[in-house]
Amino acid sequence: MSPLLSLILIPLVTAAFCMAGSAPRRISLFGAGANLLLSLYLLASYNLEIGGFQFVSENALFPAYGLSFSLGADGLSMVLLLLATLVTFAAVWVTPPVEKSPGMFYACLLLISGGAIGAFASIDLFFFYAFHELALIPTFLLIGIWGSGDRQRIAWKVTIYLAFGSFILLLGLIGLWLAVPEGLRTFDIRLLQQLGYAGLLTPGPAVYLLLFFGFGILIALFPFHTWAPEAYASAPAPAAMLHAGVLKKFGLYGLLRLVVPIFPEEIQQFAHLVLILLLGNILYVGFVTLAQKRLDLMLGYSSVMHMGYAFLGFVALNQLGLAGLSLMLFAHGLTVAALFALCGEINRRTGTLEFSELGGLAGVTPKLGLLFGFAAMASVGLPGFATFASEIMIFFGAFARGAVGSFNWFQTATALALWGVVISAVYMLRAYRNIFWGARGSAVKADTADISSGVRWAVILLLAVLLLTGFRPGLLLDYLNPVFAYLP
Amino acid sequence: MNPLYLEASVVVLGIFLLMAEAFSGPGAKRGIAYLGILGLLGILGATFFADPAAMNASAAYAKFYSADPLALFLKQFALLTTVIVLVMALEYAPTVEANLPSERRGAGLGEFYTLPVLACAGLMWMASAVDFVMIFVSLELVTITFYILVSYLRRNENSLEAGTKFLVLGALSTGFLVYGITWIYGVTGQFNLAAIAAKLPLLDQAAAPALLFGFGLVLIALGFKIAAAPFQFWVPDVYQGAPTPVTAFLSVASKAAGFIVLLRVVQTFLVVPALQEKILPLLAVIAGATMIFGNLAAIPQSNLKRLLAYSSIGHAGYLLLGIVSIGAPFAGTAIVFYLAAYLLMTLLAFLVMTIVAQATGGDDLANFNGLNQRAPHLAFALMLAMLSLAGIPLTAGFLGKLFIFECAIEQQHWGLVILGVITVAAGFYYYLKVIRAMYWQQPADPDAPEIAVSALAKLTIALLCALIIWLGVYPAPLLSLLP
Numbered sequence: 001m002s003p004l005l006s007l008i009l010i011p012l013v014t015a016a017f018c019m020a021g022s023a024p025r026r027i028s029l030f031g032a033g034a035n036l037l038l039s040l041y042l043l044a045s046y047n048l049e050i051g052g053f054q055f056v057s058e059n060a061l062f063p064a065y066g067l068s069f070s071l072g073a074d075g076l077s078m079v080l081l082l083l084a085t086l087v088t089f090a091a092v093w094v095t096p097p098v099e100k101s102p103g104m105f106y107a108c109l110l111l112i113s114g115g116a117i118g119a120f121a122s123i124d125l126f127f128f129y130a131f132h133e134l135a136l137i138p139t140f141l142l143i144g145i146w147g148s149g150d151r152q153r154i155a156w157k158v159t160i161y162l163a164f165g166s167f168i169l170l171l172g173l174i175g176l177w178l179a180v181p182e183g184l185r186t187f188d189i190r191l192l193q194q195l196g197y198a199g200l201l202t203p204g205p206a207v208y209l210l211l212f213f214g215f216g217i218l219i220a221l222f223p224f225h226t227w228a229p230e231a232y233a234s235a236p237a238p239a240a241m242l243h244a245g246v247l248k249k250f251g252l253y254g255l256l257r258l259v260v261p262i263f264p265e266e267i268q269q270f271a272h273l274v275l276i277l278l279l280g281n282i283l284y285v286g287f288v289t290l291a292q293k294r295l296d297l298m299l300g301y302s303s304v305m306h307m308g309y310a311f312l313g314f315v316a317l318n319q320l321g322l323a324g325l326s327l328m329l330f331a332h333g334l335t336v337a338a339l340f341a342l343c344g345e346i347n348r349r350t351g352t353l354e355f356s357e358l359g360g361l362a363g364v365t366p367k368l369g370l371l372f373g374f375a376a377m378a379s380v381g382l383p384g385f386a387t388f389a390s391e392i393m394i395f396f397g398a399f400a401r402g403a404v405g406s407f408n409w410f411q412t413a414t415a416l417a418l419w420g421v422v423i424s425a426v427y428m429l430r431a432y433r434n435i436f437w438g439a440r441g442s443a444v445k446a447d448t449a450d451i452s453s454g455v456r457w458a459v460i461l462l463l464a465v466l467l468l469t470g471f472r473p474g475l476l477l478d479y480l481n482p483v484f485a486y487l488p
Numbered sequence: 489m490n491p492l493y494l495e496a497s498v499v500v501l502g503i504f505l506l507m508a509e510a511f512s513g514p515g516a517k518r519g520i521a522y523l524g525i526l527g528l529l530g531i532l533g534a535t536f537f538a539d540p541a542a543m544n545a546s547a548a549y550a551k552f553y554s555a556d557p558l559a560l561f562l563k564q565f566a567l568l569t570t571v572i573v574l575v576m577a578l579e580y581a582p583t584v585e586a587n588l589p590s591e592r593r594g595a596g597l598g599e600f601y602t603l604p605v606l607a608c609a610g611l612m613w614m615a616s617a618v619d620f621v622m623i624f625v626s627l628e629l630v631t632i633t634f635y636i637l638v639s640y641l642r643r644n645e646n647s648l649e650a651g652t653k654f655l656v657l658g659a660l661s662t663g664f665l666v667y668g669i670t671w672i673y674g675v676t677g678q679f680n681l682a683a684i685a686a687k688l689p690l691l692d693q694a695a696a697p698a699l700l701f702g703f704g705l706v707l708i709a710l711g712f713k714i715a716a717a718p719f720q721f722w723v724p725d726v727y728q729g730a731p732t733p734v735t736a737f738l739s740v741a742s743k744a745a746g747f748i749v750l751l752r753v754v755q756t757f758l759v760v761p762a763l764q765e766k767i768l769p770l771l772a773v774i775a776g777a778t779m780i781f782g783n784l785a786a787i788p789q790s791n792l793k794r795l796l797a798y799s800s801i802g803h804a805g806y807l808l809l810g811i812v813s814i815g816a817p818f819a820g821t822a823i824v825f826y827l828a829a830y831l832l833m834t835l836l837a838f839l840v841m842t843i844v845a846q847a848t849g850g851d852d853l854a855n856f857n858g859l860n861q862r863a864p865h866l867a868f869a870l871m872l873a874m875l876s877l878a879g880i881p882l883t884a885g886f887l888g889k890l891f892i893f894e895c896a897i898e899q900q901h902w903g904l905v906i907l908g909v910i911t912v913a914a915g916f917y918y919y920l921k922v923i924r925a926m927y928w929q930q931p932a933d934p935d936a937p938e939i940a941v942s943a944l945a946k947l948t949i950a951l952l953c954a955l956i957i958w959l960g961v962y963p964a965p966l967l968s969l970l971p
Contacts, residue, residue, distance in 0.1 A: 061961075061962050061963070061964050067964075069961075126881075129881060130881030130882050130886070131881075133880055133881040133882075133886075134880070134881060134882055136880070137875065137880065140920065140923075141923075141927060144924060144927070144928050145927060145928055152924070152928065156917065156920070159916060159920060160913055160916055160917055163912075163913055163916045164909070164910075164913040167909045167912055167913060168909065170890070170893070171893070171897065171905065171909060174890075174893060174894050174897050175897060177894075178894070178897060178898055
């Protein structure tokens with residue numbers, strides 16, 4: 001069995017065991033841990049000198065149509081697979097005791113993970129799409145059954161929104177497929193990329209826009225972002241970690257995988273539109289984030305806001321910007337996962353996430369305070385964390401698109417986007433102060449227990465990886481840079 | 489083997505079952521159904537050995553009977569559906585007994601198991617019909633059987649109301665059909681579709697309005713059969729009132745046969761470009777209206793049977809989209825694949841619904857609340873059916889939609905494609921409503937015992953589930969069977 005297939009099957013089989021058997025927590029921790037080790041092993045055995053897609057396995061399903069179940073991973077997929085297994089392991093680890101049918105809860109988590117891993121490891125267009133869609137239903141169940149607040153309405157909204165986005169994406173993919181000259185028609189992403197590099201595949205602006213907005217809705221591109229904050233606020237912490245940390249990265253991965261190689265001209269043609277929308281993400285959503293009065297909503301909006309930087313790297317369309325974007329997928333995924341894990345823990349300890357009822361928490365729960373401080377700094381992009389490395393690469397990459405002397409669109413947008421860093425520093429530090437410092441809030445008692453050991457070690461793991469890759473971004477960039485080496 | 493024997497053996501089987509019923513005791517009625525299932529499965533196996541070359545091409549019947557791969561596939565389709573309907577009918581037997589006036593135990597059950605077999609023969613003829621007379625006769629055979637079946641629950645007002653509505657509208661549509669055929673015959677002097685297609689290019693322009701009028705009338709009649717808007721209004725009441733197995737039969741087999749006839753008739757008329765220009769936009773409007781009506785009207789439904797009725801209208805819309813895109817080389821296969829996927833998921837939904845409704849006393853969505861706690865396997869099966877109907881990848885329903893939309897994009901029907909995407913998103917809403925009821929809501933009676941399922945039904949459900957996933961992941965074997 002090919003190693004990538006095992007990487008997909010382990011969570012799916014573990015999920016089946018969780019539904020059927022007892023002790024779901026132990027089984028899923030074991031499964032997620034094994035998967036993490038496997039992905040580390042694959043990362044180590046990926047041959048950087050050869051590059052390209054490795055661990056390839058192909059099973060032709062329908063040759064006349066060019067459909068086959070093919071798996072393979074290049075540097076970009078490898079990094080995302082590591083992200084997926086890492087966050088899955090952390091999400092399973094931080095899961096508090098589940099009252100309502102725990103087996104199904106863990107099964108849903110693992111199904112999301114399996115869907116995301118499948119999408120990252122597929123080099124067949126059909127399964128690339130299908131695996132992502134597969135993860136929508138567990139999300140629906142997770143929010144609907146175990147969510148908080150107005151969970152039913154929110155689960156509806158998210159699912160319909162994402163399904164709609166996926167169908168637009170599907171239309172784009174069909175358009176892309178039909179644009180391939182007859183006789184060469186294939187679902188093989190590698191071949192599509194090659195055709196794109198060679199300039200033989202020019203589906204035109206309509207297909208580009210379908211794909212861009214299809215992926216954009218999944219990434220919570222302004223103004224299609226309204227599903228995300230509510231969903232993350234309502235979802236149980238492990239589900240929010242997996243969705244914001246991993247599944248949402250599918251959209252950006254799709255942009256990098258399909259749109260960048262095939263649509264370089266269209267990206268430039270519509271660059272102005274993208275720049276305006278991404279400023280909407282950074283500045284408009286940034287100000288909305290400032291106005292939030294609950295931690296979970298604030299984190300949700302902040303995660304939407306950071307997607308603006310990602311689009312900046314995308315539209316820069318040079319090696320620096322795209323490699324920065326890929327690194328950001330990884331760094332941002334780990335950061336939001338850590339923050340949502342801590343957010344869930346605060347809610348469990350104090351019973352509230354309203355800033356007005358919290359305060360002085362660090363006095364009673366110093367470890368929680370320290371870890372939240374680290375995670376908040378990582379989110380702001382403090383040097384030393386991988387988030388800093390990725391953001392600075394994106395900013396330099398985008399700025400480099402300009403002319404010397406006068407500011408062009410790219411440089412103006414970059415300058416404005418830089419203010420986003422200030423905005424995020426303001427809301428993060430303010431949240432940190434409101435929750436952990438100052439006078440003790442009404443929900444904080446002297447006997448409020450400190451962070452549980454499961455959450456503590458899971459968050460430490462995530463932060464350690466962030467710090468490691470922050471000081472040595474080369475560890476990951478060695479995998480990412482060759483993917484975009486053909487660009488200036 | 490001559491394919492004509494297939495229908496003949498189904499009819500013989502039906503008559504044999506009726507005779508056996510007359511001589512069987514009140515306790516042995518189930519045996520009739522088992523015999524029917526076995527017999528149909530045997531004939532289903534025989535279809536794989538049917539050889540069109542064995543037919544005498546010069547014989548009179550060859551003019552109105554065709555055994556092309558499409559027809560053979562549809563015969564298998566009808567046989568499989570009937571088998572599953574009989575499985576469903578077995579589960580449904582208590583309701584039938586309770587709603588018949590006779591005090592005798594098991595009265596009327598034998599006929600309830602036999603009539604679907606006779607309808608099946610009609611459907612199989614319909615699949616082979618390439619002549620308007622044959623189309624009319626086989627259509628009537630099916631429809632008249634359904635008149636009886638729909639109003640079978642004689643003590644149930646809803647069933648009687650459904651039967652009356654179905655009878656009146658069925659008669660009306662028959663009228664349209666005959667009238668349309670008359671006009672087409674008047675212009676071309678032919679009943680045979682191939683002969684009409686050969687004659688059409690030779691006609692002069694002045695005949696076009698009369699031809700179009702005739703075609704329009706036939707289209708209306710078939711629109712009733714496949715429940716296309718604006719001829720869909722009978723569907724919700726009839727589907728809800730009819731006995732559940734009959735509803736399933738009606739919404740799967742009868743619809744599929746209607747589509748095959750429509751496909752054959754449309755293809756006949758498309759040979760002339762001047763007619764094509766008029767016919768395709770007309771079909772496009774009907775397809776769009778059907779997609780919108782079916783999917784939007786399903787949203788507020790609170791009864792699962794009614795919800796499935798509206799959803800079946802929506803699916804007719806997607807199938808019509810395939811017919812509108814018939815110019816694409818893959819369209820025929822796409823339509824048939826969609827029908828196959830539709831058969832599997834709809835029958836699965838109806839089968840689970842029959843079982844649950846027997847146990848909980850109704851088919852309102854509220855009866856499905858918390859089903860996951862009472863019967864996790866049934867809940868899972870129904871969830872799979874709903875996901876496939878909604879079009880989630882890795883299920884047969886998704887691939888069906890994918891193929892149809894691909895043909896539509898290839899033919900550049902952008903307006904319909906956009907409409908299709910919006911209605912598919914709406915579809916997510918109401919299909920997920922069923923999943924919500926089963927998984928989120930609390931059951932009305934938390935201590936209710938687990939729902940008992942007979943071994944035959946269990947086997948059928950498991951097979952249908954496996955087929956849905958199999959076709960969604962690995963469609964190649966079926967696609968290679970398709971014409």
